[in-house]
Amino acid sequence: MTRFFGVWSQLRTCKDRPCRHGGHCIEKTPDLRDSNGFRCDCGFGFSGPTCEMPIPPYVPFGNSFFKLSDSKMMWNQSKAACEEEGAHLAVVPDSATNDFLKHLINTTYEGFPSSHWIGVKRLKECNYTTIHGFTDWAPGQPVCNYDCVHLWSASNLMWDDTDCKHLFNYICEITFF
Numbered sequence: 001m002t003r004f005f006g007v008w009s010q011l012r013t014c015k016d017r018p019c020r021h022g023g024h025c026i027e028k029t030p031d032l033r034d035s036n037g038f039r040c041d042c043g044f045g046f047s048g049p050t051c052e053m054p055i056p057p058y059v060p061f062g063n064s065f066f067k068l069s070d071s072k073m074m075w076n077q078s079k080a081a082c083e084e085e086g087a088h089l090a091v092v093p094d095s096a097t098n099d100f101l102k103h104l105i106n107t108t109y110e111g112f113p114s115s116h117w118i119g120v121k122r123l124k125e126c127n128y129t130t131i132h133g134f135t136d137w138a139p140g141q142p143v144c145n146y147d148c149v150h151l152w153s154a155s156n157l158m159w160d161d162t163d164c165k166h167l168f169n170y171i172c173e174i175t176f177f
């Protein structure tokens with residue numbers, strides 16, 4: 001038992017092996033918000049103070065792992081949500097990856113897909129941050145009046161530029177080199 005900020009509490013340290021699921025324990029000085037004397041650097045697929053929470057599954061393809069979101073957010077929020085778990089909004093460098101993501105969405109939503117943000121954004125005018133120049137614009141797109149790009153449910157998940165403030169699902173990607 002340790003006396004800590006006036007209350008008696010059990011001060012846990014790395015000696016107690018608090019980090020689960022292969023998380024790496026780092027000793028730290030306890031502070032007011034968190035009286036524990038450790039923090040956990042979680043391994044792949046887990047999060048939380050003691051790596052107790054499994055992150056929903058990523059699906060492998062090529063050199064990456066992809067995950068469809070459970071929730072719908074604006075483009076900027078989607079980007080932040082991916083980055084919070086060490087990922088980024090999915091980039092789509094070629095038709096194989098594009099086809100894989102469409103297939104993943106279609107099978108997940110059993111043929112009734114929702115729109116999903118990807119990591120493509122307008123730089124200026126009609127110039128988008130594509131990789132290797134690959135695009136899969138829906139017929140008549142892009143109109144180049146909006147900055148954010150999604151796989152459009154109304155057009156067989158082909159690409160569309162639209163208002164970044166729409167609430168859509170999104171795809172996170174973790175890349176291993």
Ligand SMILES: [Ca+2]
Nearest residue numbers: 143160161162
């Ligand atoms: Ca558009």
